[in-house]
Each structure stands twice: as structure tokens, then as C-alpha cells.
Amino acid sequence: MEAGALNRMVLEFPSRAENVGLARIAVATFAAQCEFTLSDLEEIKVVVSEAVTNSIVHGYGEDPRGMIRIIAQIFPDRLEVTVEDGGRGIEDVEAAVRPKEILPGERLGVGFMFIKAFTDDFSVYSRPGEGTRVTMVRYVKKVAVQSAQCN
């Protein structure tokens, strides 16, 4: 567990659409240890769903042989969630996260728009052919879990 973390969860699953719901519910349940409001938890579900959907659709091209890993950690002041894949990666991260106007169509490409809107901070590390790692941070007013419970 990273220094200073009060609790940590690791979840790994194949790149299947059916697992998007599992991922967001698992992270939201974990995040509920913090004093987030229900509205906060709904937004956390959205950002996890977007990051995992990006891994499935863009990282692995919906190939279920790819694996996705989520690491969620609670710190005294924040929740940190990392979603990583070993997929094809993003050539131009700056362009991928740049705000864009939504255009009608089946694939909107606005996942990072929600991640930006519903987190306090996020970072994307990606190299073509090596996968993508998205780390998202959400600050809390108070953390309910005691550090002694995590030792």
C-alpha cells in the first residue's frame, strides 16, 4: 500500500463490456468509506465507467483477451483511482483530453470530458503499443475509515 494510504483495492478483469458495471459499483462501494455525498458517488461511477470504457473500446478494440486493472486508494484527504490497460495506447494524449464539441453519432469521444468535469485532478500516461494509465483524484472533506483498520 502506498505511503499515507488508509485503504487500497485492486481489481483486475478482462476487457468485456459486462465488466464496466462491476468496475463502477466496486469503486463506488469502496469510495463510500469516505464521506462522499450520493451525488459525489454517482460522479465517481461515471468517471470509472468512462475510463474503463476507453480501455475496452480504444485500448483493446473490444478484444476480451485484454486485461484492465483498477487500483483505488483512500488517503486522509482524497480518493485516488487508477485505471490501466496494456492496449494500443494513445498517440496524442493532449488531443485526446482536449475539450471538444459533441457531435451526434454512436461514439461521442467525450469520456475525458466527464473525467475532467467530475474529478478534482486527473492525469493520463500513455505510449502507443504499451497501454494507458489514467489516474483520477477526488478530494473528500473527511474520511470515515480509521488508519488502524488498514494496518
Place this chain on the structure above:
Amino acid sequence: MKLDFEVSGDTLVVRVRGDLDLVSAESFRREVDRQMNERGTQNLLVNLGGVDFLDSAGLGAILGRYKRINARGGRVAIVGANPSIRRVLEISGVTGYVGLYRDETSAVLDSE
């Protein structure tokens, strides 16, 4: 996700229950397109009153229908979105294309 359909005049009403995300977007697309074709309706009213979760994959399923329907001169409206879903709709900019209404009655009245 479960879908219930009803025709009201020239409008197909689809009442959605469950989550609208990557896993359910494809069946939403397929079922709504099939019902629109079979019933020959021009407009689509999406009732999200039974939806607890919506993300960009679900939005794509709705905006994809908008693109097809708008190209044929029809209209699309959304009703019944809870506050969390309304926020997702507003942040995404979807409301620039699709009208948001409180319930089916107000949406139907507005389109008359």
C-alpha cells in the same frame, strides 16, 4: 436494461429501465431502430425515469438515434432524467440537440 415501447401519434415512446452504458447501448440501438422502422414513427421520446446510470456510451446510443431521426426530419426528446443524469446530459452538450422535459405529458404538449 429493459425497454418498453408505446406509440403516441407520430412518436415512439421508449421507457428505459436499468443502466444505459457500453453493455446496454447496443441493444438500445438495435431495439429502438427496429421499433422505429416497424411502427413507422417519425419522432422518438426517451423516458429515462427508470434509469439510474448513464455515461457517454449510453449518450452515444441516444445521439446516434437523434442523427438518424433528425436526418429524416423527426425530433428526439428526453424526459424523466434524475438530477445526476440531467447533469451528465447538460455537461455533455446533448441538450443542444435533444430537448429535455420533465415528463411525457409536457414533452408531447410542447411538440404539438
